[in-house]
Amino acid sequence: MSNDFLTIWGQLPDIGSGFLNTxxxxxxAASASLLLGIVLTPMLMSSRPGIARVANGFCDxxxxxxFLLFVYLIYFALPSMGVRLSNWTSGVLALVLYNSAYMAVLLRAAWQDLPADTIESARAFGFHGVGLMRRIIMPQVLMRAIPSLGNQLIQIVKDxxxxxxxxxxxxxSVMNSIQSTYFIPFAAFLxxxxxxxxxxxxxxxxxSLLSRYAEERRT
Structure with a gap:
């Protein structure tokens, strides 16, 4: 068994490259899905039924x-429609689109948890539209959603x-290649x-650090 882990150690450059790629x-994926989630959130909260239905339909x-089926759909099905993407681009696109829906739903929940008087006070001071979203609502929403967003980031790692x-x-992929070459599945996957x-x-x-910072800001 120790020899198996020595073999793993010998493949450290390849493992390091695979880990860096991850x-x-x-x-x-986390940055892009969060940005797309921020765009989707006001659509989910929109008072216009058409916009809200489209956003909710996408998220649902x-x-x-x-997720595995969604990856298949992008990588294998899109070429049949004339859209050809590299494996890397397909993977990133799948992660971003898939997780942006979760990001948007998490941000919507944080938005709904905001005290109504906070938004009303901002409007009384002249904040409306994009300015209200950018300066007042979204910073507070992001602060409240930090724990949930952290959980979703871990889900992106697993996805x-x-x-x-x-x-x-x-x-x-790298570990699977190593175990199939040297027949050491336990050491490789562990x-x-x-x-x-x-x-x-x-x-x-x-x-945890960001949550503590957000808590200090609220108090």
């Missing part, structure tokens, strides 16, 4: 479709492992689990 995927569709099925060279755990632990620590 981090890059997660950072890109993403939340009801298994990224599915991209190995379309040959994106992230951590799971090492992957530990690295994913380390990444998620870093996210939890960052979320």
């Amino acid at each position: 981090i890059i995927l997660v950072c890109i 569709a993403m939340r009801c479709v298994p 990224s492992a599915f991209l190995s099925i379309i040959a994106v060279t992230e951590l799971t 090492s992957a689990v530990l690295l994913y755990w380390l990444l998620c632990l870093c996210i939890e620590i960052l979320t």
Whole structure:
């Protein structure tokens, strides 16, 4: 068994490259899905039924479709319609679209939790439309949603492992390649689990620090 882990150690450059790709995927997907979620949130809260229905329909569709099937749909089905994307682009697009729906729903819940008098007071001081959203509502919404957004970021880390099925060279793909070459599945996948755990632990620590900061700002 110790020899298996020595073999893993010998593949450290490839593992490091796969782990770095996972981090890059997660950072890109988290940033883009949060931005798209911020755009979707006012649509979910819109008083115009048509806009609200479209936004809710998109979010419901993403939340009801298994992520693995959604990846298949983008990577394998879109080329039949003339849309050809690389495996990396397909993976990022799948992560962003899928998780933006969850981000929007989480932000909507935080928005609904805002005290009504806060928004009314802002309107009394002359804030309306985009200015009200950008200066008053969204900063408070983001502060309140930090714990939930941190959980969703961890979900993005876990979702990224599915991209190995379309040959994106992230951590799971690299570990699967190592175990199939050297026939050491326990050592390979246990090492992957530990690295994913380390990444998620870093996210939890960052979320805790940001939550503490947000709490101090509210008080």
